[in-house]
Amino acid sequence: MxxxxxxxxxxxxxxxxxxxxxxxxxxxxxxxxxxxxxxxxxxxxxxxxxxxxxxxxxxxxxxxxxxxxxxxxxxxxxxxxxxxxxxxxxxxxxxxxxxxxxxxxxxxxxxxxxxxxxxxxxxxTRVAGWSHGVHPAAQRMSWRFGAESGREVVRTLMGIGGSRPFRPEVAVDGVRRMDGATFGEPARGHAAAACPADLAMRDRVATRLVIDEVGVVAVGSGVEGDPEAPALLELDPAAAPHDKDDLVLLLSAGAVAAQDGGARLASLYVDATDEVVLHVSRELGFFHDQTDLRYDLTLG
The missing domain is CATH 3.40.630 (Aminopeptidase)
Known part of the structure; x- marks a missing residue:
């Protein structure tokens, strides 16, 4: 055939x-x-x-x-x-x-x-691939051919601006701005197969916010005239803090910056095993949008 x-x-x-x-x-x-x-x-x-x-x-x-x-x-x-x-x-x-x-x-x-x-x-020796979002066909294929599900990355969203603006519960002080793109993929191969809208969201990241002794968050922008186009917030995967107060401060600073830039949605990718970041993001108002799953097939 x-x-x-x-x-x-x-x-x-x-x-x-x-x-x-x-x-x-x-x-x-x-x-x-x-x-x-x-x-x-x-x-x-x-x-x-x-x-x-x-x-x-x-x-x-x-x-x-x-x-x-x-x-x-x-x-x-x-x-x-x-x-x-x-x-x-x-x-x-x-x-x-x-x-x-x-x-x-x-x-x-x-x-x-x-x-x-x-x-x-x-x-x-091994083939790996990402399923972005709920993809029943990919799941059936993994069962049929013995691929194992590995890394999971959760995409979360939070409404900001408009009639329900984000109002941080902590003082967002001491923030320095610098030019900078994303820190890279949240996991190997994740961004390579993302849909064009998600890649465009990553391409709109042009600013990094630095808070001394706390950390860095990369901030993207929305799209003028398109309230459903999120602004990406991204923590440095190599140096993300795991103190809850520091995470609240960084993510709040990022959400405020995205909101001030006109975005109406903020998006944050989180490793599904990172319970601290997941918990803090939920406390701030981020909600689950989709789970991206990596499949690994060992060749015999």
Whole structure:
């Protein structure tokens, strides 16, 4: 039913069709915020990128009435694999019209069983990928192929500004501003497959607030005219305080800055095992929006 091929770069004659697949999937998945893939994203230092293009025979040769009704396209699914130290960070996208028809399941079976599959990638011992938000298909695939659920990252939101402004319960003093982007991903591979709206939220981070002897919080902005576009708050994962009072002060300073910048929502990603930050954020008014889950598949 399908054929697939690993390539080091996207062939020019398939580039437009792949772009149409990814653009269509982004639009289709926008509300759910599902993971996506970007063939043009720069690789991490030392990583080797492999692209997998999945095709299907033309209509008349597919052997299924359901498949025969679907359009003739060059690429029905795409997988990007970034391999570093034996671990492949995978991002898989299936063209929306071809979902729920067994394409991803058959592909994973063949990648597992065939020499042209995972075995064709030198040094690959484990495959990992992120499911952003509630993704039943990803969960079913993990059960079927024995992938283990690993890291969890919780995205939380808090309303700020407007008719219900955020009013800190502590004095936010001694705050110094400096230019600065995000501190990086909350966990390896998490941001790489995020949907465009989430990536844009990260790109809007341009300020860091420093409170001496307390810590640093990065602060993004909202989008003028779009009250549903959150401003990202981000604690430095390498140096985040775990004293509750310090966390309250940092997150309050960040929320005030985002609110003063015109944002109406603040967003904070938290490692699901970090009970202290989760507790403090809830006390401030952050609520659970979605849980992103990392799956790990050990190759045998």
């Amino acid at each position: 399908i054929t697939y091929a690993w390539v080091e770069s996207i062939p020019p004659d398939q580039g437009d069709d792949l772009a149409a697949l990814l653009d269509g999937a982004v639009e289709y998945d926008a509300e759910a915020g599902f993971s996506t893939a970007n063939p043009d994203r720069p690789a991490a230092e030392g990583a080797r990128v492999h692209h997998l293009l999945v095709s299907m025979p033309p209509r008349g040769f597919r052997g299924s009435p359901e498949l025969e009704r679907l359009p003739d396209v060059d690429v029905v699914a795409y997988l990007r694999l970034d391999v570093l130290d034996g671990v492949g960070e995978a991002a898989l996208v299936v063209r929306p019209e071809f979902r729920s028809l067994g394409v991803a399941t058959l592909l994973m079976e063949r990648l597992r069983d065939e020499q042209d599959g995972w075995a064709a990638i030198p040094g690959l």
